[in-house]
Amino acid sequence: MNISDYHIRIANIDDIAIIAKHDTHISEVLIADKVTRGEIVVVYDGNKFIGWLRYGLFWDIVPFMNMLEILPEYQGKGLGRKLVEFWHSEMQAKGCTIVMTSTQQNENAQHFYNALGYVGVGGFVQSVGVVTGESYEVMMMKEL
Numbered sequence: 001m002n003i004s005d006y007h008i009r010i011a012n013i014d015d016i017a018i019i020a021k022h023d024t025h026i027s028e029v030l031i032a033d034k035v036t037r038g039e040i041v042v043v044y045d046g047n048k049f050i051g052w053l054r055y056g057l058f059w060d061i062v063p064f065m066n067m068l069e070i071l072p073e074y075q076g077k078g079l080g081r082k083l084v085e086f087w088h089s090e091m092q093a094k095g096c097t098i099v100m101t102s103t104q105q106n107e108n109a110q111h112f113y114n115a116l117g118y119v120g121v122g123g124f125v126q127s128v129g130v131v132t133g134e135s136y137e138v139m140m141m142k143e144l
Contacts, residue, residue, distance in 0.1 A: 006079060008086045011040040018049045041087050043079055050074045053083050058100050063091045065101040084116055092144045105136040118142045
């Protein structure tokens, strides 16, 4: 299938259950709240759900991509890039001039984000809280 045959859009209430089935990092209640605020983008192959991008706001103003996931059988086809590019366009339409994300230093995702124009702007190791014992987290930013 050609990459242009995939459908990328802002999630709606009909997507909540399928997102919650795959996104085990936050509760279905939080997913529903983010869908209501338009903070999840989904990609489908026909009627088959194949991925999502979830974001929030850093400092309450900067769009911060918290999660980008493409189901394994669809990885390596350029869909992650298309999903992020769609999100960038949506953020520009809202008047945003920068976006952010983060990834662990030991993950290949940092190379993916670099190729999309993100640059490292700092980082940290979390020793207490939700995620502990992880590698150095690299904060990344991109000007739109």
